[in-house]
Amino acid sequence: MGQITVESCGIEGLKVITPKVFGDERGYFMETYNYNDFKGAGIDRVFVQDNQSSSGKGVLRGLHFQIEHPQAKLVRVVRGEVFDVAVDLREGSATFGQWHGVVLSAENRKQFYIPEGFAHGYLVLSDYAEFCYKCTDFYHPGDEGGLRWNDPDLGIDWPLPEGVELNINERDRNWSGIKEYKKN
Numbered sequence: 001m002g003q004i005t006v007e008s009c010g011i012e013g014l015k016v017i018t019p020k021v022f023g024d025e026r027g028y029f030m031e032t033y034n035y036n037d038f039k040g041a042g043i044d045r046v047f048v049q050d051n052q053s054s055s056g057k058g059v060l061r062g063l064h065f066q067i068e069h070p071q072a073k074l075v076r077v078v079r080g081e082v083f084d085v086a087v088d089l090r091e092g093s094a095t096f097g098q099w100h101g102v103v104l105s106a107e108n109r110k111q112f113y114i115p116e117g118f119a120h121g122y123l124v125l126s127d128y129a130e131f132c133y134k135c136t137d138f139y140h141p142g143d144e145g146g147l148r149w150n151d152p153d154l155g156i157d158w159p160l161p162e163g164v165e166l167n168i169n170e171r172d173r174n175w176s177g178i179k180e181y182k183k184n
Contacts, residue, residue, distance in 0.1 A: 003031045006041040011088050011095045013115040016102055043113055045072050047134035055124045058164040062121015063087055063147040070116035072136040080129030081105035082122040083159050087147060090117035097178050099156050119147045123158050146175035153178045
């Protein structure tokens with residue numbers, strides 16, 4: 001018990017989790033998930049799917065969400081470094097449309113808990129990154145939604161490294177902004 005430190009963010013429900021790391025000359029050990037520790041920190045969720053992706057520097061994935069089957073996510077980086085962002089889309093939330101970003105890396109070993117009702121995306125800052133995440137619901141093709149990564153109404157300050165060209169797929173370039181989302 002007590003193998004994690006949990007920091008609340010300025011948006012209710014978002015949490016940055018830092019595991020306790022035990023290391024010696026052989027390397028290190030840490031628990032990346034322990035239901036009892038997370039429940040004690042107010043994250044009483046059952047995760048049903050684990051995903052992993054790899055990307056190169058400048059790749060931006062997001063901002064994604066599922067419409068009818070929202071997912072809470074517990075995200076972390078096992079190699080490299082990313083800037084990870086969550087945008088509050090919860091109807092009636094005092095922080096609707098606000099975002100929070102955190103640097104996740106293999107070195108800092110931080111995790112980011114994102115509850116249901118948020119759009120999520122990340123930008124790879126290192127030459128290469130491997131990104132892992134747990135989800136509370138399964139992926140449902142056809143249930144995808146998204147927000148435009150550079151929507152001026154969101155004002156996300158993506159820290160694109162100098163001289164690096166952004167690499168983003170066509171679908172993610174064409175999502176609508178938060179104003180259009182509110183209308184629907």
